[in-house]
Amino acid sequence: MLKFVLLTALFLAIQQPISPAKAAQGAPEVVQATLKEIIGELAGNQVVDQRYSDPLRAEIKRQRDFIVPTLTAAGPLKSVTFMDSTQPAPDQRVHRFLAEHENTSFVWTISQDAAGVVTLLVLAPPNVPASPEEKRTALAGATLTEIIGELRDGKIDKSRYSAALHKELQNQQDIIVPSLVAAGPLLTLKFLNATRSEKGQQINQFLSEHEHADFLWTISMDRKDVITMLIMQPGS
16 A cells, blocks of 8 residues: 655655766756746656656656646646755755745755756655645545556556445446546546545545546545545546
């Protein structure tokens, strides 16, 4: 079961040695413009390979299924504000920025070498603790992203679901799997709203946007992160 909580911390940190000949001397306003482009690309599920060092590029792609839903759920980017700079080494300058979105905000830490290649990229929430509801929503979104991939591949992981829900998914497998395959790759997952059941269990709704179709998902998880409700409907 997934234990990673997106809105508590999401790290994309990989550092590599930078030669003195390639000292990172990027001015904050230049790095700020680059970061705005990166946020837009990642929110749109794009990783521009030439922007990043080899290890950082691999790490970003590994965490892609967490990054994209997090940024899309945050809503449109409203502003990127410079916070501070440090120089941990003579040949490395590290900048921090506050990115404010419609629904939330993030602190980005970024460093580039002299050629403009990003060698360090860290995405984290500001120093305001996420509420329990936000953590549950983030966990539900990350879990749903994984589930969509599994169901598209015809896999139903029994350990994820309650006994009744597992049985129902098996009964509907011949409908769910072809629908997701025909829809194509998942592009974005957007959080819509959260409500509570009569028993107080949080119920989250998301819109999954695929290459050829959209779906409305309703998902609920118990305190042990077992999925007790999963409803898939056409998004239009």
